[in-house]
Amino acid sequence: MNATDTTLAIGVMGFQLGIDRILIGIFTGLTYGLLAVGLVLVYRSSRFVNFAHGSIGAFGASVLGLLVIDWGAPYYLAFPLAIGVAALLAAGIEVGVVRRLAGRPSLIGMIATLGLSQFILIMALLINSDGVSGFTFPMPPFLPSFTIGKLPVSSAHVAMVLLAPAVLVGLSMFLRRMRQGMAIRAAADDADTAALEGIRAPRMASYAWALAGGIAALSAILVTPTTAGQSIDTLGPDLLLKGLAGAVIARMTSIPIAFGASIGIGVLEQVLLSNPDTRGLVPVVLGIVIVVALLRQPTLGRADTERGGWRRVGAPPVPAAYAAVRGIRFAPYFLVGGCATIAVALAYVVSNETASVLTTVAGFALVGLSVGLITGVAGQLSLGQFAYAGIAAAVSVHLVESWGSFVLGTIGGVLAAAVVSALVGIPALRLKGLALAVSTLAFALATTAWVLRLDIFLGDGVSPAKPTWWGYSMELARDYYLFALLMLAIGIFVSANLWRGGFGRSLQALRDNEDAARAFTVPRTLRKLQLYAVSGALAGLGGVVIGHGQTTLTVNSFPASASIDVVALTVVGGLGLVAGPMVGALIIVGLPGMVALGIPGQALLAVGWLLVVVLLPDGLGGIAMRMRDRWYDFLASRAGIDPVAARAEPDVTQRSPLQRSAALDGLFAVDTEDMDAGPDAAPLLVVNDVSRHFGGVVAVDHVDLAVRPGEIVGVIGPNGAGKTTLFEIVAGFTKPDTGSVVFAGHDMTTATPERRANEGLVRSFQDAALFPTMTVRETVMVAGERTAPSSLLAAALGTGLPERLKARRADELIDRMGLGPFAGRTISELSTGTRRVVEITCLLALEPRVLLLDEPSAGIAQNECDALGDLLLDIRRELGTAMVVIEHDLPLLARLCDRMVAMNLGRLIAEGTPDEVRTHPDVVSSYLGSDHAAIARSGPQLTSGEPLPAGTP
Known part of the structure; x- marks a missing residue:
């Protein structure tokens, strides 16, 4: 090796870290950067990863190979045509497939693009079976090729260096300065707000997909001639993974970061390829990079709240009458x-x-x-x-x-x-x-x-x-x-x-x-x-x-x-x-195995x-x-059963379950210690000096709260006061920045929500969404996991006794709560009021010691609020359950609670009896502002101790 070669080839632990490897990594990283940019565009418009992205690029490369090699077309004429075909293909996918999947989970969209990827690769092979081989793929003509040390720099590498930055700059200017580009960004950020401005979000999504498709083709066209032995079967998934690494590092949002990170991915790949022992580890390392990037990000990839569009699991149930x-x-x-x-x-x-x-x-x-x-x-x-x-x-x-x-x-x-x-x-x-x-x-x-x-x-x-x-x-x-x-x-x-x-x-x-x-x-x-x-x-x-x-x-x-x-x-x-x-x-x-x-x-x-x-x-x-x-309907009709009547929905015009008297007597094994606790009893729940900040926003600010056994504590405050965040901290869904949560004498500050619920500290949710695809009976059986947890081994072997016991308990609760007609209906079919009763039934199945109820009257008709209050008081009487209740319906809360606290801007501003808190000056000010004229216009009730109007925000 001569002196020049020595300076270019630096070996460290079997890896070559010379300038030649770094340069080739930069060259290929530029094309990966373009691919990552396309993935970011698609993700921002459709909120899922397009697994066909690499295949679209491979298809564009196949078209170029067909035009140049088979048809003899000039390279620089075929080049824009191939990119245009890929752009049209991507836009067609958005119109013909992605839009039809609106309202279904994003996972279904990813599965659809998997199918598209397979189909597109097959079509690429069909039109040009050998046009994407790195040995035969055409390189850009009229561009120089040379060597640096032992590194051959082809015209394709030169094209990467020239075109990749130009495309990035042009795309950035288009998205930031051109009207159409700004419309694409606006629709991707908030489709509903963009629609108010006259921007058609679906059309903008099609434009974003078209841009991404064209960029994918450009990437594949530039990288294919530099990868000897590359085949179309591996080009799609392989390209996708390399582009995805840079896109995820950029949080699927920032085009410049995605581009820069991809250059680093290209260099990393070349370093791994320089060692024969690590050449097969490129996908592993890229996977690790992606997962670490996801774990370090606060929102991307986190378990989200996507609850719509899932299908029910299992075969549709057969009407009960058919069992005969x-x-x-x-x-x-x-x-x-x-x-x-x-x-x-x-x-x-x-x-x-x-x-x-x-x-x-x-x-x-x-x-x-x-x-x-x-x-x-x-x-x-x-x-x-x-x-x-x-x-x-x-x-x-x-x-x-x-x-x-x-x-x-x-x-x-x-x-x-x-x-x-x-x-x-x-x-x-x-x-x-x-x-x-x-x-x-x-x-x-x-x-x-x-x-x-x-x-x-x-x-x-x-x-x-x-x-x-x-x-x-x-x-x-x-x-x-x-x-x-x-x-x-x-x-x-x-x-x-x-x-x-x-x-x-x-x-x-x-x-x-x-x-x-x-x-x-x-x-x-x-x-x-x-x-x-x-x-x-x-x-x-x-x-x-x-x-x-x-x-x-x-x-x-x-x-x-x-x-x-x-x-x-x-x-x-x-x-x-x-x-x-x-x-x-x-x-x-x-079928393919038996028929060619x-x-x-x-x-x-x-x-x-x-x-x-x-x-x-x-x-x-x-x-x-x-x-x-x-077929079952036919058999039933022959047996004298009317299929229409058997499959008819239950009568939903009947009174709401809340308007029925729930007979809870004898349903639970009551904790007499909690029920007999007097006003001087030690607190069951102690929240001590908890705080939580989100960036510069103070959600909860040094809050103290104590709840005695059997006590009902009301929490009031305007929207944004920090009430729900306080519940999130107490229930374990949000970690406090400072302070502690002690329940039944045990420090629960770092305990999971599951452990807290198992100990008897249970919360409800504002929307009572529960599990949309599950029936009422199944939902109550899920809550039964606390008293009868399911064993994996028993479930795999089909042991029926635990399930029968759990089902029997659920049926008893459903019957006592007046939910019998709804037992076989899915949660998504129920009204908000009925869902709320189902949620309370589930909370009862958990046999809680402290209930955290977040706006239990939300979505319930005003004439049902008294029944809801009666039900909650019955629960305390029968179970001795303590409650902390966030509620805007102040008359309901005044009837329920023994003590009330008020919050504003994350702090407790008042505590005492309901009358004391509702008439506290700081509470009045937080609801109506400090303007004395506004307070005077609100009427005498704010100064006479009368309740605030129901539903006061």
């Missing part, structure tokens, strides 16, 4: 038995080749069951399920070889997948959707590129053993298919039990409304870790089935794209149905499952459920 019809009662058993008989019989009539395909279908269906649990029930998106399957297969193969026991090898592989899945999911415990999807995508890419290639896993390939049944080796594919069916049956049994038991109900509650679930004692962290482990175990069982069914097992047996395929098959079959993955696997995996579809057929298949996502929210399984309902 024998044909309906036994229909599920006949259906399951018939399908099982047909599946087993196929082993004796099909060829070994077909049996091998059916085995693969069973394996994919098992992995799909894990997706159904983590996505359909829990509402999170994992793109690494097939990676866990690959790890389980590799571990199982080696354990069987070492121990000679197929049973122990299978168990070991399943446990390994469960552990890895839980470990990968740990960073996403406090995050939702975006974090888990991105971290598992990175893990899937890393598993294919590095993990499975290690000798301890698959290396260059292994030969798996076949199971032995009472001395008979299942070498033939038809014999092994029976083993696959047995494993699938076990997976279905466990999944069905988890879905319909307390474990699945807890996950659904966390999905619908995480804060309410935690307030009902659902252990968020434990349940999520259990979810990741169980879903990984199911995926691992599928991997064992697939792995041992092959003659030679290699890394190509578990490609990263298969993780997207299992999401596809689960969505096609029906995310909310246990049987969904089986239906989807037969179509997505079985070719690229056009694969494109049609991708379009088909995309249409299912957009047009059939319940998948093909939803169609099957509707056919089931029609």
Whole structure:
């Protein structure tokens, strides 16, 4: 090496840190920066990550390759045409797909873009099968190429340096100075406010998607000729991950930060690539960068309050009257038995080749069951399920070889997948959707590129053993298919039990409304870790089935794209149905395995499952459920039951449950110690000097509050006084900056909301939203988790006694509270007043010692407030429950509370009896201002001790 080379190549711990590596990293980082900018534009307009972003760029690159290589068009004519095609494609996706998904969870939008990604890549291959290879892809002509030391700088690198900054500057000027650009920013920031200014937010979103699509194509066109050996299959996901890292660092908002961070990503990538031992770690490192960036940000990726648009989990309920019809009662058993008989019989009539395909279908269906649990029930998106399957297969193969026991090898592989899945999911415990999807995508890419290639896993390939049944080796594919069916049956049994038991109900509650679930004692962290482990175990069982069914097992047996395929098959079959993955696997995996579809057929298949996502929210399984309902209606009518009357909604014109007298006598085991406590008793709840600041805003300022057993304390104050924030601190949802919370003699300052609720410190919420997709009965059973928590093992085995006890208790509470006619209706169907009664019923199921009620009369008709007051007083009389009540209805509060405190600007400004507080000068001033004329106009009630008008703000 000459002197010049020595200065350019600096080795540190096996990595090359010379100027050559840094320069090439900067060059590629410029294109990643453009990709990150496009992701930011899309996220700001649609609020989800477009997983088809890299594929759109790859499609644009494919168009350029077609025009230049195949058709002979001049490069600089094809260049803008290819970018324009990608821009139109992106805009078409926004109009044709994204808009149709409005009102549904953002996770569904991400799943749709996964389908689009598959379809777009297939179409790119269809129009130009080899035009995106780094060896043959055209480079920009008329630009210089040279070397720096040993670094070859091609014309594509020069184009990166020239075009990337120019595009960034031009885009920045367009968004900040041009009318159309400012309109795009305004619509992205607040669509409703922009509409008042005459800006059509949907059109602006289409423009943002078009800009992002064009930029993605520019990135792919510039980076492809610099990556020798790059293929279209890896270009889309690989580009996406590299652009996403910079975008997340920029909090999906700042274009300059995204661009600058991406340059650093490019340099980091080149450093890793310089060491042969770390080349496969690029996706892992990028995934870590993304997750760390998410965890360091206060809002992006946090568990949000997105509660609308989720589908109900499980098959639609059958009317109770149908239980008397024998044909309906036994229909599920006949259906399951018939399908099982047909599946087993196929082993004796099909060829070994077909049996091998059916085995693969069973394996994919098992992995799909894990997706159904983590996505359909829990509402999170994992793109690494097939990676866990690959790890389980590799571990199982080696354990069987070492121990000679197929049973122990299978168990070991399943446990390994469960552990890895839980470990990968740990960073996403406090995050939702975006974090888990991105971290598992990175893990899937890393598993294919590095993990499975290690000798301890698959290396260059292994030969798996076949199971032995009472001395008979299942070498033939038809014999092994029976083993696959047995494993699938076990997976279905466990999944069905988890879905319909307390474990699945807890996950659904966390999905619908995480804060309410935690307030009902659902252990968020434990349940999520259990979810990741169980879903990984199911995926691992599928991997064992697939792995041992092959003659030679290699890394190509578990490609990263298969993780997207299992999401596809689960969505096609029906995310909310246990049987969904089986239906989807037969179509997505079985059909191509038995019929040679070719690229056009694969494109049609991708379009088909995309249409299912957009047009059939319940998948093909939803169609099957509707056919089931029609058949049941037919059988019921033959038995003399009127289907219309049986399926009729309960009479909602009846009186509200609040207007019924709730007979609570004898319903609870009363804590006599709390009930007998006198005015001199030690406080049950002590809030000492708590404060909370949000930036420069003081929400709670050195507040002290004590509540004795059985006491009702009212809290009043104008909007923004800090009342709800104080509740958030006491209930554990917000950490105080200073001070402490002591409950029943125990310091609860750092305790989780779940622990506080378990101890009897329970809160309600202003909106009483509860769990929109769950029925009243299911919701009350969620609250029953405090007295009868669900065990994962018991749920998996289908142990029915705990569930029956919980259901019986819920039915008793529902009957006593007058909610019987509403028991089978979902929360989203109920009026605000009825939801409030359901919430109070749930609070009773928790058997609280202190209730924190946040505006319990909100949304309730004025003529029902007296009934609400009677109900709360009955609760105190029967349970001895102390209460802290935030309320604007001062007559109701005066009737309820023994003592009242007033807050303003985060501070307590008055404390005493209701009359003393309502007439306190500072309270009057905080409600009506300090202007004496205004106070005089308010009437004599403010100075005579009479109550303020109901609903005074």
